Amino acid sequence: xxxxxxxxxxxxxxxxxxxxxxxxxxxxxxxxxxxxxxxxxxxxxxxxxxxxxxxxxxxxxxxxxxxxxxxxxxxxxxxxxxxxxxxxxxxxxxxxxxxxxxxxxxxxxxxxxxxxxxxxxxxxxxxxxxxxxxxxxxxxxxxxxxxxxxxxxxxxxxxxxxxxxxxxxxxxxxxxxxxxxxxxxxxxxxxxxxxxxxxxxxxxxxxxxxxxxxxxxxxxxxxxxxxxxxxxxxxxxxxxxxxxxxxxxxxxxxxxxxxxxxxxxxxxxxxxxxxxxxxxxxxxxxxxxxxxxxxxxxxxxxxxxxxxxxxxxxxxxxxxxxxxxxxxxxxxxxxxxxxxxxxxxxxxxxxxxxxxxxxxxxxxxxxxxxxxxxxxxxxxxxxxxxxxxxxxxxxxxxxxxxxxxxxxxxxxxxxxxxxxxxxxxxxxxxxxxxxxxxxxxxxxxxxxxxxxxxxxxxxxx
Amino acid sequence: xxxxxxxxxxxxxxxxxxxxxxxxxxxxxxxxxxxxxxxxxxxxxxxxxxxxxxxxxxxxxxxxxxxxxxxxxxxxxxxxxxxxxxxxxxxxxxxxxxxxxxxxxxxxxxxxxxxxxxxxxxxxxxxxxxxxxxxxxxxxxxxxxxxxxxxxxxxxxxxxxxxxxxxxxxxxxxxxxxxxxxxxxxxxxxxxxxxxxxxxxxxxxxxxxxxxxxxxxxxxxxxxxxxxxxxxxxxxxxxxxxxxxxxxxxxxxxxxxxxxxxxxxxxxxxxxxxxxxxxxxxxxxxxxxxxxxxxxxxxxxxxxxxxxxx
Numbered sequence: 001x002x003x004x005x006x007x008x009x010x011x012x013x014x015x016x017x018x019x020x021x022x023x024x025x026x027x028x029x030x031x032x033x034x035x036x037x038x039x040x041x042x043x044x045x046x047x048x049x050x051x052x053x054x055x056x057x058x059x060x061x062x063x064x065x066x067x068x069x070x071x072x073x074x075x076x077x078x079x080x081x082x083x084x085x086x087x088x089x090x091x092x093x094x095x096x097x098x099x100x101x102x103x104x105x106x107x108x109x110x111x112x113x114x115x116x117x118x119x120x121x122x123x124x125x126x127x128x129x130x131x132x133x134x135x136x137x138x139x140x141x142x143x144x145x146x147x148x149x150x151x152x153x154x155x156x157x158x159x160x161x162x163x164x165x166x167x168x169x170x171x172x173x174x175x176x177x178x179x180x181x182x183x184x185x186x187x188x189x190x191x192x193x194x195x196x197x198x199x200x201x202x203x204x205x206x207x208x209x210x211x212x213x214x215x216x217x218x219x220x221x222x223x224x225x226x227x228x229x230x231x232x233x234x235x236x237x238x239x240x241x242x243x244x245x246x247x248x249x250x251x252x253x254x255x256x257x258x259x260x261x262x263x264x265x266x267x268x269x270x271x272x273x274x275x276x277x278x279x280x281x282x283x284x285x286x287x288x289x290x291x292x293x294x295x296x297x298x299x300x301x302x303x304x305x306x307x308x309x310x311x312x313x314x315x316x317x318x319x320x321x322x323x324x325x326x327x328x329x330x331x332x333x334x335x336x337x338x339x340x341x342x343x344x345x346x347x348x349x350x351x352x353x354x355x356x357x358x359x360x361x362x363x364x365x366x367x368x369x370x371x372x373x374x375x376x377x378x379x380x381x382x383x384x385x386x387x388x389x390x391x392x393x394x395x396x397x398x399x400x401x402x403x404x405x406x407x408x409x410x411x412x413x414x415x416x417x418x419x420x421x422x423x424x425x426x427x428x429x430x431x432x433x434x435x436x437x438x439x440x441x442x443x444x445x446x447x448x449x450x451x452x453x454x455x456x457x458x459x460x461x
Numbered sequence: 462x463x464x465x466x467x468x469x470x471x472x473x474x475x476x477x478x479x480x481x482x483x484x485x486x487x488x489x490x491x492x493x494x495x496x497x498x499x500x501x502x503x504x505x506x507x508x509x510x511x512x513x514x515x516x517x518x519x520x521x522x523x524x525x526x527x528x529x530x531x532x533x534x535x536x537x538x539x540x541x542x543x544x545x546x547x548x549x550x551x552x553x554x555x556x557x558x559x560x561x562x563x564x565x566x567x568x569x570x571x572x573x574x575x576x577x578x579x580x581x582x583x584x585x586x587x588x589x590x591x592x593x594x595x596x597x598x599x600x601x602x603x604x605x606x607x608x609x610x611x612x613x614x615x616x617x618x619x620x621x622x623x624x625x626x627x628x629x630x631x632x633x634x635x636x637x638x639x640x641x642x643x644x645x646x647x648x649x650x651x652x653x654x655x656x657x658x659x660x661x662x663x664x665x666x667x668x669x670x671x672x673x674x675x676x677x678x679x680x681x682x683x684x685x686x687x688x689x690x691x692x693x694x695x696x697x698x699x700x701x702x703x704x705x706x707x708x709x710x711x712x713x714x715x716x717x718x719x720x721x722x723x724x725x726x727x728x729x730x731x732x733x734x735x736x737x738x739x740x741x742x743x744x745x746x747x748x749x750x751x752x753x754x755x756x757x758x759x760x761x762x763x764x765x766x767x768x769x770x771x
Contacts, residue, residue: 020662030491030665034467041467044484045491052661054502054652054668264544276552383615413654441654 001036002028007116008067012050014120015063023049063119070190107153110191118191121150150195158188223422223447235449236346239309242453243316250320250460291413292384293459295326296333296373298391299353300364306420306446307390308349313456315340315348320460325380328352329369331362333376364394366432367401374404381411386459390446392421393433400432405439414441418455422447463493463520470519479508479515480679488667489516498625498646500610500661503669505651506713510608512669513647517604522645525599526606527592529613535620539630540594543587550582583634594638597630602642610660611653618660625663672714674701680714685721695732696721698765703744703754712744720744734762 005028009019027049036042043064051060106117161184165177266282273279293314297307311326318324325337336352343351381387387408409415417440419426419433426433437443446452464470470493471486481489489512492499501509517524527538551558561578562571590598596605610618624630628640648664650656672680677697681688688696696717704711712720720743729736738755745751754761761767 018658020658022662026495026497026665030495033491033494034487040483041487044487047484048488048491048665048667052500052664052666053655057668268544268548276548409655 001031005031008046008063009050011067011116011119012060012063014116015059017050017056017059017063019050066119066190066194070187107150107157107191110187118194147195151192154188154191154195158184235309236312238449239312240316243313246457246460247317247320250317291321291386292323292380292382293321293325293386293388294380294412295324295388295390296369297326297328298330298364298366298389299328299358300330300360303391303420304353306418306452309449309452310388310390310418310446310456311340311349311352312345313452315345317456317460322384327373327377328358329364330358330360331365331368332358333369333372334358335377363396364391365398366391366393366395366436367399370401370404370408374407378408378411381408383411383413385412387412387415388418389415389440390418390420392419392431393417393426393436394430395432397430400435402432402435402439405436409439409441415439416442416444416455416459418444418446418452420446464490466490473519474515475683477515477518478683479511480676480683481512482672482676485512485667485669488665492665493645495665496643498648498664499667500656500664501647501649501667501669502652504671504711504713506715507669507671508714509649509669510606513604513606513649516645516647517606520602520604520645523599523601523603524606525592525596525603525644526608528608529610529617531612531614533613533617535617537591538593538617538620539591540632541589541591542583543589547582547587550587585635588632588635593624594630596644597624597628597638597640599644600641603644605644605646607646607648609651609653610648611650611656615657618657622659622663625660671704671711674698677701677714677717681717681721684718685725687725688721689730692724692730692732693721695765695767696724699732699737699761699767700744702761702765706753706757708745708750708753709747710745710750716744732767734758734767737762737767 005024009024012019027046030045030049031042034041034045046064047057047060051057106121109116110118165181261284263282263284267278267280270280270282271278295311295314297303297311299307307328314321314324314326324340325335326340327333327335336348339351339355340348342348405415417436421431423445425431433443444451444455446455464473467483467486467490470490471481471483474481474486474489488499491497501512503509513526514524558575558578561574565571565574588594592605596603607621610621625646628643629637631637671677674697677700678693681693681697685693700712700717700720720740723740723743724732724736727736727740738758741751741754745754
């Protein structure tokens with residue numbers, strides 16, 4: 001029993017769940033209290049201990065199913081003991097013949113009912129082997145090639161098994177042969193399915209927000225990309241008005257907040273000056289509910305229009321936040337906070353484009369941007385920071401570095417990704433939205449003013 | 462008193478007016494048996510807080526509730542010194558203090574003498590216990606509910622760790638206080654933000670989702686006793702259809718109950734699409750949501766098996 005649990009734990013770890021040893025201890029202790037033969041109960045104990053957020057649960061269920069159901073298919077045929085022996089013999093002989101490659105060994109282990117190595121292989125595929133190649137030279141073709149390799153390994157094992165069967169036609173009973181073929185086919189099919197299926201982004205608590213309240217009918221629904229110059233000016237005025245309104249609402253709430261209670265500690269301390277007569281009265285000022293904002297804006301042509309409006313709004317609402325820091329990037333990162341602080345907002349937007357040392361001819365590279373952020377600015381993220389990323393997630397086939405995004409999520413309060421592209425284009429071509437999606441707390445489609453306004457509202461109020 | 466086994470948990474929770482799935486019962490039983498806190502997550506209105514209340518009721522324990530919000534600090538969660546009372550006492554005991562220091566040769570001696578006495582002012586007498594200290598120092602075991610822990614600041618979350626793992630708190634002036642009886646702790650979270658790993662590690666995790674059709678039926682029948690079977694069935698099918706739409710806020714269990722109650726107040730025996738649209742404001746709390754439901758009312762009616770009254 002203990003071995004089984006430990007095996008399961010190492011499998012979970014191999015596929016990326018974080019399980020600490022104290023959780024394993026708890027789990028084993030708790031298993032003693034329940035009837036382990038009743039499966040739903042057994043499963044809920046494991047789940048309560050190993051998957052500690054909604055985000056991880058789907059992933060946990062997947063591993064659980066694989067480990068306890070697909071890998072442990074009981075053989076209900078007579079003389080199964082001898083059968084098992086035979087199977088082992090078959091696989092062993094395969095191992096001797098073709099032992100060449102780690103991935104081959106992984107598939108072979110999988111066939112023998114030990115999915116650990118294969119799971120790890122899968123995870124490495126999904127994370128695009130970031131760890132192995134930090135130089136950033138990896139592109140999205142890499143995993144594709146890798147996938148093909150594993151696929152061919154699976155096929156070669158399939159073939160090898162078939163030829164093994166043919167070779168031993170005389171010595172093995174036909175019923176055994178049949179059972180073995182069925183069993184092996186099942187496993188091979190399993191392995192193929194795992195390879196084929198794209199990992200579902202197991203980030204269910206993250207909300208993909210797609211419906212919006214209607215604020216303005218005409219201008220609000222126009223996509224940012226299709227605005228003419230005049231409309232742009234018009235839009236600016238509208239934005240200004242709306243911002244003023246929002247500010248009022250926010251201010252009202254803050255002023256309500258500061259009407260506090262008597263701070264007895266401070267009053268007493270001050271009264272000591274006047275022989276215990278409380279002449280100066282101090283009120284408790286509750287800290288305003290303000291957060292820090294860090295924005296990362298992709299300023300490559302496609303996204304910039306949307307980013308411009310967002311920055312405009314954010315900076316107009318600056319007093320609602322403790323601090324706003326903003327960065328723009330194409331293939332490298334540049335901080336533009338100073339420009340926005342010094343200049344009036346509309347001028348600042350233009351200045352940011354012209355004066356920041358950004359090479360606009362380069363192609364967008366999220367990976368190198370994240371790396372640079374990690375190197376230079378990681379310390380500005382803390383649990384009070386909301387990180388807003390505006391971009392289409394198009395990496396031009398370079399390494400997406402989503403593990404850095406994961407690290408960033410650990411450090412900050414939440415990550416909100418705004419994507420100004422139409423929903424239909426997500427995950428097509430070089431868009432890595434699916435990869436990034438996993439690590440964001442919120443994903444918003446942000447193509448027109450109404451959607452943007454909706455977002456700003458939830459952020460401020 | 463604790464629960465004896467999982468079936469027992471389920472029954473006693475039902476007696477306390479809470480119908481739960483097997484997973485919930487298992488986790489509650491384990492938490493009781495191993496004295497670990499439970500971290501309950503799930504969408505708003507599926508009965509996270511209710512669960513804690515029901516457990517308290519079924520165990521016959523008091524429920525101490527701490528509602529978390531941004532800016533919550535130790536003074537409000539753990540304890541506070543009663544400054545006014547201390548001040549009052551100093552005023553009243555001025556004469557006594559004079560007595561204590563009278564006859565002292567110099568200032569140092571006077572200060573020393575007062576120093577010998579001053580602990581009196583930072584003692585149990587002047588401490589005002591807040592929910593966490595109450596839960597720990599109660600001689601009877603209690604159920605402690607730390608509600609919406611995700612709304613609190615990260616600092617407060619760190620401060621909770623000591624209580625959750627060792628069931629003790631440290632008051633600088635008095636020292637460490639250990640729990641007399643270990644409380645049954647529930648933490649609820651709406652997933653407003655991720656909790657830290659340290660906190661998660663100390664808790665058993667429980668996710669409560671929207672109940673399935675059967676479970677919700679039982680809940681409605683328990684909480685709204687007067688409801689007819691046919692109406693309840695229509696009601697729940699409709700709610701499940703509505704939940705499958707892409708809404709801003711999906712109707713939750715407590716809203717189902719409100720709806721059922723108001724339908725009874727309106728003396729409705731049969732749910733029709735018209736009645737659904739008329740009473741929509743009970744289940745949809747955003748205008749865009751109700752618009753969406755009204756648009757799709759025909760499909761909903763068809764799938765939920767409602768009759769059209771033509």
